[in-house]
Amino acid sequence: MKKYLITGSIIIVLLIGGIFAWHYLQIKFANIEIVLKDNLKTDFLSDAKVSDFIESINGKIVDDYIIDTTKIGKQEVRFTYINEDDIELDCSYNIQVVDVTPPLIWLNSTYNVNVGSKVSLVDDILCGDDYDPNPACEVIGDYNMNEVGSYDLVFKATDSSGNVTEQEFTLNVRKPASGSSSSNTSRTQTDFTDIVAEYKNESTEIGIDISKWQGDIDFNALKKAGVEFIIIRVGTSDGIGGENLVDSKFIQNIEGANKVGIPVGIYFYSYANSNARAGADAKWVLDQIKNYQVDLPIVFDWENWGFYNEFNLSFFGLSDMANSFLSVIEDAGYEGMLYSSKNYLEKIWLEMDYPVWLAHYTSKTNYAGTYSYWQLCNNGSVTGIDGDVDINIRYLSTE
Numbered sequence: 001m002k003k004y005l006i007t008g009s010i011i012i013v014l015l016i017g018g019i020f021a022w023h024y025l026q027i028k029f030a031n032i033e034i035v036l037k038d039n040l041k042t043d044f045l046s047d048a049k050v051s052d053f054i055e056s057i058n059g060k061i062v063d064d065y066i067i068d069t070t071k072i073g074k075q076e077v078r079f080t081y082i083n084e085d086d087i088e089l090d091c092s093y094n095i096q097v098v099d100v101t102p103p104l105i106w107l108n109s110t111y112n113v114n115v116g117s118k119v120s121l122v123d124d125i126l127c128g129d130d131y132d133p134n135p136a137c138e139v140i141g142d143y144n145m146n147e148v149g150s151y152d153l154v155f156k157a158t159d160s161s162g163n164v165t166e167q168e169f170t171l172n173v174r175k176p177a178s179g180s181s182s183s184n185t186s187r188t189q190t191d192f193t194d195i196v197a198e199y200k201n202e203s204t205e206i207g208i209d210i211s212k213w214q215g216d217i218d219f220n221a222l223k224k225a226g227v228e229f230i231i232i233r234v235g236t237s238d239g240i241g242g243e244n245l246v247d248s249k250f251i252q253n254i255e256g257a258n259k260v261g262i263p264v265g266i267y268f269y270s271y272a273n274s275n276a277r278a279g280a281d282a283k284w285v286l287d288q289i290k291n292y293q294v295d296l297p298i299v300f301d302w303e304n305w306g307f308y309n310e311f312n313l314s315f316f317g318l319s320d321m322a323n324s325f326l327s328v329i330e331d332a333g334y335e336g337m338l339y340s341s342k343n344y345l346e347k348i349w350l351e352m353d354y355p356v357w358l359a360h361y362t363s364k365t366n367y368a369g370t371y372s373y374w375q376l377c378n379n380g381s382v383t384g385i386d387g388d389v390d391i392n393i394r395y396l397s398t399e
Helices: 002-028 192-199 219-225 250-260 275-289 305-311 315-331 342-347
Strands: 034-036 041-043 054-057 059-061 073-083 088-098 110-114 136-140 149-158 164-174 204-210 230-237 244-246 264-269 298-301 336-341 356-359 373-381 389-395
Touching: 034 088, 054 059, 192 204, 192 373, 192 389, 219 250, 230 250, 230 275, 244 275, 250 264, 264 275, 275 298, 275 315, 298 315, 315 336, 336 342, 342 356
Parallel strands: 041 088, 110 164, 204 230, 230 264, 264 298, 298 336, 336 356, 356 373
Antiparallel strands: 034 054, 059 073, 073 088, 136 149, 149 164, 204 389, 230 244, 373 389
């Protein structure tokens, strides 16, 4: 019996060995006919696929996947294809990922400062790039902050790939305005009921967003006024690298909204400058809201454009950081959302797989992107709140 078993085992080993040997010989002598295209370059963040660089191939690619182009430089592309003889083969080729997009300079044709100003133009004027977190920025031309006058200058930005943007502008150094502004200027407000009358339909809900700046709120009055949802600020950070701070009215606000049954979303005003910090902030937010009813999105709100250069972030880095925050939120079972205004959505934020809360203060937005919420004014008036409040539209089916 033992002899029989041993003999059988030897036969099995020989059969397996033969199969592997046959497979090896098949691959070794397989007919491989792959012709690559002349241009093996692709742009940073392009949606290039494996087949995009192949002129001809004697078979079919098993997985024609989108190549990772989030890093510039040489990259090996590996793939598997089945040739005309039905043999599965592993192959590869190299491509070059290049950055061809010049930096962005956020600057109008004029820039005004008061005489004697200590402002640094290079530090204060937003100068960013899709790939390079620290493009080289400089002001070309002579000017004197201590002398009233107009100076014709050029702002120049160069990224690490050698892409250059130059923008002409006039620096106006002025005397400070004299006199006080009139205290009789009337303050206009947008009435919540008017927004309901114009924008409410079967596909929309009308709501507000609130923070400590709205003071003490009468949530029963909001409910009676027809407020259908509220997005509440949970908190912020004490600047770059600072500790997280709960909004002083957060608990009062979320308990008030939950008590009267108004659906709630959350937003966090972020100062994050890395993926790690954004992810940690998201976990902090989750810890603050764990005891409350939150049915609407949790929002990443990053608006530090006035000192953007201090964050050392490329536009890809900024968008990837938002993804880090929102992925933690969604992994916890909530919906994530990005908040930003129209201009920054169009010029800085990269496309992400999360819904957008659009800020555009107008009666009819011309933003061409997709959005799920629209903050259409910041001077709203509604019964239950003393002072201004942002009014929003929620689209039950995304526009």
